[in-house]
Amino acid sequence: MSKKIPWVEKYRPRRLSEVVNQEEAKKALLDWINSWEKGKPSRKAVMLVGPPGIGKTTLAYALANERGGYEVLELNASDVRTGERIRQVIGSSMKMGSLFGFKGRIILFDEVDGLNVREDRGGLAAIVELIRESTWPIIMTANNPWDPPKFRELRDEAEVIQLKPPLGEEDILTILRRICNAEGIKCEEDALKLIAVASGGDVRAAINDLQAAAEGKRVLTRDDVTVTERAHQFDMFKILDKVFHARRFEDARSVTFLPSFDWESYYPPWVLDNIPSVYAKSIEAVSEALDNLSLSDVVKGRIAKTQEWELMPYMLELMTVGVALVRNKPPLARFVRLTFPERIRLLAKTKEMRQMRDALINRLRTELHVSSSEVSLYYMPLLRLMATSDTFKKKLLERLTRIMGGYSLESVEKTLGGVGVSASGEGEGGAQRKSSKRSGG
Amino acid sequence: MSIAELIWVEKYRPSRIDDIIDQEEVKERIKQFLKMGNMPPHMLFYGPPGTGKTTMALAIARELYGDAWRENTLELNASDERGITTIRERVKEFARTAPMGKAPYKLIILDEADNMTSDAQQALRRMMEMYANVTRFILIANYVSRIIDPIQSRCAMFRFSPLPRDAVLGRLREIASREGVKVTDEALEAVWDISQGDMRKAINTLQAAAATAKEITPEVIYKTVGYIEPKDIVDLINTAFSGDFINARDKLRTLMYEHGVSGTEILRVIQRQIMSGAINVPDEAKVEIAEVAADIDYRLTEGSDEEIQLSAFLARLMLIGKKYGLGTSKEAKAPAKKR
Incomplete structure (x- = not known):
């Protein structure tokens, strides 16, 4: 067909009517x-x-x-x-x-x-x-x-x-269907859905995935689609499974030779999230594994600062073998349940809120002549409390919305409370009760 | 229009030296200093929190420059500046232009100076000399012992002491009546019980109480302390002690990612809470915790991932909690805590 031009460019909306959502x-x-x-x-x-x-x-x-x-x-x-x-x-x-x-x-x-x-x-x-x-x-x-x-x-x-927040699955599906029509490709709905879900709201990523899977084909089926993120997850599950089940030094270290072993940004949060649940039966094992992971992080920091790459083996061994071979390691089931790192999800979910919150903290620290940690530890809770009070609520929210101009009252309140109102305090009644249990999201 | 006007600590912050509560000796000496001549020496204010150090520095700025005080004053907080290089750059930029008003120098207020490493303080010392002909520094610290000698010797030192009971209570009464808030004498006693000579804490406690009830009684006060104490952190510690790692980690993440508290700060507040006795921990356990905390503090500065380091710390707290049987009593929240 046509020359290889990125579909992202080819199908960039040229007119307002083509912009979705x-x-x-x-x-x-x-x-x-x-x-x-x-x-x-x-x-x-x-x-x-x-x-x-x-x-x-x-x-x-x-x-x-x-x-x-x-x-x-x-x-x-x-x-x-x-x-x-x-x-x-x-x-x-x-x-x-x-x-x-x-x-x-x-x-x-x-x-x-x-x-x-x-x-x-x-x-x-x-x-x-x-x-x-x-x-x-x-x-x-x-x-x-x-x-x-x-x-x-x-x-x-x-x-x-x-602008409205990132596109939902439906919007992305609409865009993907439109492209398939234009390219004359018959696309299975399931295939497109898979791409849309994996994109997490990023149109650019979705279109790129579609192009990778469908370009030059007449028909696109579900099997043609291997979304990068999924592939990544799959490998990471295998890697973790191997590490946690390893009984010998070599077994654990061998994962570091895999091409998909990403010691820099993927592996550490994954292993960090799964240690406590996999070793749940032995707090000694949890503690020792986390301690070794923490040491590997120190070596990593050192490499980043000084470029002493010869330290790399220590780091790799501590983060794999150091996690696998711990004292009091509890017996593990043949299949351990592994989870996707919460941090990555949490950070993505709260991005806008955090930006607004940081801006607010920044402003308050100047106005109150204190450090930003003091604002986040002492004054944000006070503001949260004030936002539930008849005496202060109206004035406070009025000023906040003015400062954060352009955002809705609702998102301003959200900023104040953290996501879904923080664990520390919603309203009067809860003040004395033991803070209600809250899962990380 | 600012938010700070709604926060009583700021709304009722005295703007003139004479209006500052107590600290008579400091006030007299500072007034002498300002009268003295063109170039008074640098100053170092030290003392516990909430005793008027920052307020005094700001009042001096107003005294020196009147309405133009903002243009002639650079306010820095050592904990918020990214290292000594950014401090140097900001000072350099600020010292470039001539002062306006009657004073022949510009004022630099550096808060939390005792949080700087000694290397950074050495660099600061050089800066103080380099710009000596155009600027004056007011350094603010909680602990004078953490300020290196060469800086101490270059500064006039002012010690701020905890405020006396009557001064704090008098001020609280005044604020309450100006805000139209009803507060009983017993409630004020309760505030004193919590704040002692820390005016900021006293006023914040009063305002938190005023946000929860129309009439402030001792019960209201104790109920609201949680909000101005880092309650989240006390919860976090108790959860870790009790051996519930998953729950403790969730609380940690809320603090880090939703409330935006840095890992270092969380570690230090945990340390402070445990050592000050806000949580019941036997002395042998305190020693062990101090050792672990110091180690993790080091790893935090060397490492690259705060959550990993703090998780490792929580796991150690969990072990120590198990060893000494801590955090098992769920009702460890008796209201009448003394500090």
């Missing part, structure tokens, strides 16, 4: 550009806010393509954005007429929160100034505009448009 953002963008076309811009700039890979840049370009097309002038994080340079690039073009008979220009500041205070000195001020002077519509994108606080100024200049 962001109806509110699309409407806000259209209203805004209409107001420009009528000659009375509601705001000079908009700021598109949302996590990476959600399609902020795609939306900006899709808007530009609408109705005859705008020319897009883009500056992103990789450009050096000193105030002077921004003025040079954009400032001069602002005065020039339109080039190719386009309707006009849209200026796109991609990833404004990537502005580095030191290197891009004056960049922020320059953008603010440009927004005020601009005769063209300006779109900014940002992952997390709440931090650092200095972004406030920028936020205040723009209409903040919050």
Whole structure:
């Protein structure tokens, strides 16, 4: 068929109508550009806010393509954005007429929160100034505009448009089906579902997986699909099983020679999560295995700092043999139950909340003249308590929503409470009771 | 409009030197100093938490620069700056421009200076000399013994002592009446019981109580202490002692990933809670725990994964708990804890 071009690019939405799942953002963008076309811009700039890979840049370009097309002038994080340079690039073009008979220009500041205070000195001020002077519509994108606080100024200049969280399975399925049709491939629904689930909401990943499995085929079946993450998990289960059942030094160490043994980022959290449940019957074994894992981590830290790669064998042996051959090792069933590391799930689930929370902590530590640990240990619990109190609740939430502008009251409350209100305290009644049991999620 | 205005500690933080409660001797000496001449020496404030060190430093800034105090003051917290290099850079940047107002120097307030390693303090000492003609440092510490001698000898030292009972209670009454909160004398006694001479803790306790009830009685106070004590951490320790590792690990993760507390901080608070007697632990066990905690503290700084290190620590606590039969009594939460 066609040349090998990544489907992610090939099927990137060119028009707003092709963008899935962001109806509110699309409407806000259209209203805004209409107001420009009528000659009375509601705001000079908009700021598109949302996590990476959600399609902020795609939306900006899709808007530009609408109705005859705008020319897009883009500056992103990789450009050096000193105030002077921004003025040079954009400032001069602002005065020039339109080039190719386009309707006009849209200026796109991609990833404004990537502005580095030191290197891009004056960049922020320059953008603010440009927004005020601009005769063209300006779109900014940002992952997390709440931090650092200095972004406030920028936020205040723009209409903040919050994008919806990552796509759900259904949305991704819709996109995958559309691509299959366009490529003329018959795709089994099960196959697409598998890809969609494994993608965890990342469209880019899903499309890449689809291309890898389906390109050049007429029919795609479930068996054609081997999703990378699944493969990874499968190998990791095998590796752990071998380590936990090992009785001799060599057996345990042998896993380190496997090509899929990832000592750097995968193996440690996996083994960390499974030691306590696999060795549950012997706390001595749990303790010794964790102690050896902890020592391997120290060696790892040392290698990272000093590049002494000759230390590597110690690290590998401690994290495998040190876990396998422990005193008082309890007898294990032939098949031990292994679980996916909770940390990875927890971190992914709470990402946005953590960003907002960190921004809040950062702000509070300046206002209260204390360290951030003191804020998170002493003042966040106090705020949580205040948020349940008639006396303080209203004022507190009012201020919080103002500071975290653009987010809903609900997500602000969530930030305060941790995910699903933290273990430490929801409301009056629970204060004295033993904190209710809570599984990690 | 800020959140801090809702937090009583901040709302009622005295802004003038004369308004600071107690610490008469310190106040007199500082006023003399400020009168003295163009360039007073650097200052080192030390003493337990909640005795007015940071408040004093901020009041001095206001005294020196009036409304322009923010522009002329650099506030740093050693525990939040990533190492001495970032501190150096921020100081350098700050010292580049001339001070505004009547004082011929700018002010740098470095809080929690005793959390810096001695190497970092050496670098700090050089910085204090390098910018001596344009800046003055106010260093703040809990433990003066953790500040290296060369810095001590370059500073005028001010010792802040725990506030007397009457001063704390008087202030609490004043705040309660300004906030329209009803509080009984017995309740105030209960606050004192918990806070002793730590004003910040006293005020936070009062506010936490005010958030739970309209009328504050001793019962309300004791009920709410949990919120301003690191209750999550006490729970964590007890769960580990009781041998329930999986549950302890869940609590650890909540603290680390949901509340954003760093591993080092968790370790240190655990250590503090156990050593201060907030949890009932026999002395022999304390010695063992101190040894393990010191070891893990070292591994945390050397290693790369905080959760691994803290998990290893919890497992050791579990062993020690088993050895000494700790954490078995589920009702270890008797309200009338003294500290």
